Amino acid sequence: MNTNAFSYLLxxxxxxxxxxxxxxxxxxxxxxxxxxxxxxxxxLAFVYKYHHKKVDKVIDSHGNTSLEILWTIVPTILxxxxxAWGWLVxxxxxxPPAGSFEVRVIGQQWRWKFAYNNGKNTxxxxxxxxxxxxxxxxxxxxxxxxxxIPDMRVKQDVVPGLYTALWFEAIKPGEHVIYxxxxxxxxxxxxxxxxxVLPQDEWLEWWRTQEKTERDLSIPPExxxxxxxxxxxxxSCHSVDGSSLIGPSFRNLFGRTEKLTSGKSxxxxxxxxxxxxxKPNSDGVVGYPQVMPSFQGQISEEEIMDxxxxxxxxxx
Ligand code: CUA
Numbered sequence: 001m002n003t004n005a006f007s008y009l010l011x012x013x014x015x016x017x018x019x020x021x022x023x024x025x026x027x028x029x030x031x032x033x034x035x036x037x038x039x040x041x042x043x044l045a046f047v048y049k050y051h052h053k054k055v056d057k058v059i060d061s062h063g064n065t066s067l068e069i070l071w072t073i074v075p076t077i078l079x080x081x082x083x084a085w086g087w088l089v090x091x092x093x094x095x096p097p098a099g100s101f102e103v104r105v106i107g108q109q110w111r112w113k114f115a116y117n118n119g120k121n122t123x124x125x126x127x128x129x130x131x132x133x134x135x136x137x138x139x140x141x142x143x144x145x146x147x148x149i150p151d152m153r154v155k156q157d158v159v160p161g162l163y164t165a166l167w168f169e170a171i172k173p174g175e176h177v178i179y180x181x182x183x184x185x186x187x188x189x190x191x192x193x194x195x196x197v198l199p200q201d202e203w204l205e206w207w208r209t210q211e212k213t214e215r216d217l218s219i220p221p222e223x224x225x226x227x228x229x230x231x232x233x234x235x236s237c238h239s240v241d242g243s244s245l246i247g248p249s250f251r252n253l254f255g256r257t258e259k260l261t262s263g264k265s266x267x268x269x270x271x272x273x274x275x276x277x278x279k280p281n282s283d284g285v286v287g288y289p290q291v292m293p294s295f296q297g298q299i300s301e302e303e304i305m306d307x308x309x310x311x312x313x314x315x316x
Pocket of ligand 1: 107110180182184185188189191
């Protein structure tokens with residue numbers, strides 16, 4: 001695996017993203033060393049060559065155009081090159097590849113909660129298989145937190161009222177520290193969690209064992225979502241078979257683009273649905289009356305996630 005001369009200055013290298021950052025870091029280090037040696041070398045050479053015992057007359061010099069152009073152009077090209085490299089890695093780091101394995105992350109003063117697609121939930125422990133792309137879909141129940149796995153070189157703010165995402169692919173089994181890296185209140189420094197990367201067979205074994213907690217976790221999230229949609233009476237206005245009732249049907253809703261009364265259009269993604277549940281009439285959908293009640297304060301983030309899973313599952 002990728003290691004380089006400066007790896008010892010960095011946290012462990014747990015993902016491909018991490019080794020891309022390592023490469024950029026070592027490039028910057030080598031450039032710095034090269035120019036340090038070059039400039040100090042030239043300085044020392046001049047100090048020696050022109051010290052007072054050797055020359056008694058100082059030459060009056062007023063600039064050298066070609067030298068000045070050179071030391072403007074070379075650093076400009078170098079910093080632009082470093083910027084472009086960083087930008088490319090940042091883009092790769094930021095966009096979860098399609099088909100990633102999704103885990104939902106909820107930040108709360110002062111713990112990290114993880115919800116998996118088969119209904120498993122963990123607190124303070126993110127358990128993933130090695131060699132799989134993991135997408136984290138994250139939100140907060142209270143204040144802004146920041147989800148940071150130094151060994152994976154990924155970090156992202158976790159914001160109430162918004163979904164943000166991260167992805168990584170662990171390259172070997174092991175344990176890594178997860179930090180909250182944004183001051184979020186008195187026990188911020190306790191807001192640690194562990195990333196456990198398991199070999200695929202071990203992970204599968206963990207994945208299949210059932211545990212009971214407050215939500216019925218033997219049920220997959222889209223099934224729980226279906227139950228919640230009934231509980232909150234969503235079905236009196238939204239059908240699941242594609243027919244329009246008072247509101248748009250849930251069938252094939254996720255991923256569609258809706259025309260809004262403000263003239264804008266909006267992609268129906270996780271954020272859109274969450275907003276509609278909490279602030280339904282801020283910008284209505286063309287063709288439907290603005291009569292949906294807000295579920296702010298009545299529904300938990302976990303329940304919203306289950307309902308989103310339900311809507312996602314209604315695809316032809
Ligand atoms: Cu959560 Cu700091």
